[in-house]
Amino acid sequence: MKLRWLALLIAIMFALPVFAHGDKKHVIGTIEKISAELVTVKTADGKLVEVKLAPATVYVTKDGKPAKLTDVAAGQRVVIHATPKGAALIADELKFAPASAATAKSAH
């Protein structure tokens, strides 16, 4: 009986890190440009990555506060959790650092 619980515990320990993500992609960088349908992110290695914005996309500040598309602007740091659909990436969640915090940091 104890062995069964131990096996279950080990299975859960190995499974948890794997199943949290599925096939989601995380796009990390600075917003190059943004429209109602599309955000272009410049990554650390200078690559431009386009992510489609959907009605179901959730916008949230780095502090976890709900936000709107209109709060997001070019130049802000962003972490986007997106689902690949064919060749495109669809944003599920867009987390951003409001301009003041990001620019204040980069100014130092």
Next chain:
Amino acid sequence: MRRRTLFLLLFVVALGLLVAAAVSILHDGLSARAKPSALEAAIVRSAKKMATPAVAYSATNPIADSSEVQREARLHFADHCATCHGNDGGGDTMIGGGMYPKPPDLRAAETQKLSDGEIFWIIENGVRLTGMPAFGGSADAHGGADASWKLVRFIRHLPSLTPEERLEMEKYNPKGPDDRKEEQEENDFLNGAPAKPDAAPKHHIQ
């Protein structure tokens, strides 16, 4: 002669049905990656309906709906159910996608037209030969029958789940050490730390 012909005809029809059922069920070498055929899904749906005790259909939810009940059930669902069903109940998760049968879309009419009692019965007793476990025997971990009835309330709300509610649920999804580390690195980046493309996991584009 006529009787013999009738028997032969019945035998051929029965054999044909048996072969069709076998092909329908045993396709793709019993791989869990396959999707159940329409025939198999229909047979299982009928069997499930027949196997559910009659008393389950008419059971009514003793828990009144409220924003507190919804929140409690929402976070419970995020922690216990979303791994397979997804926060939105769509079943589009890595674990769910690898199951046979796949978890049903809880927002769809197929689930929503079940009675409260049927949904409660499924949560409490599970569904044999699927990935749906019975939560009824684990009162300490699950919260007992009240928790199941609250989940029924939340499942009714799933078709109109808001993005804000989904966002809140993500904080309560089970996470492993790698996820926590990754989340920390993403937050550090948003707070001004430099990106670390070399140490990034494969699913990162940075």
